Amino acid sequence: MSRASRRWTLKNREWFKWVMKNPGTGIPYSLDTLAAASGCGRGLIEKLANGSQQTADVVDATSISEAVGVGILTLFAPPVTPNQVIPTADLNHLKE
Secondary structure (H helix, E strand, C coil), X not given: CCCHHHEEEECCHHHHHHHHHCCCCCCCCCHHXXXXXXXXXXXXHHHHHHCCCXXXXXXXXXXXXXXXXXXXXXXXXXXXXXXXXXXHHHHHHHHC
């Protein structure tokens, strides 16, 4: 699996910015404070917030989600790869 296929896609930039301002801790995050709390680079946080980047590595996506107090699937969609799709030939045994 290539590195690009392991990247998670931010579902909604506006929701991301909203949850930065309204995290589970109750204390709003700036770009700098979310970067520090999540251990991610400020550049990644800024690019996700301004829409110039839509994906993050699973480790960063998890760290960001945990820092703002939501589950990863609230903010990010997992990658879809051919390895996750079951070929129809493998489903034939279910018909029996």
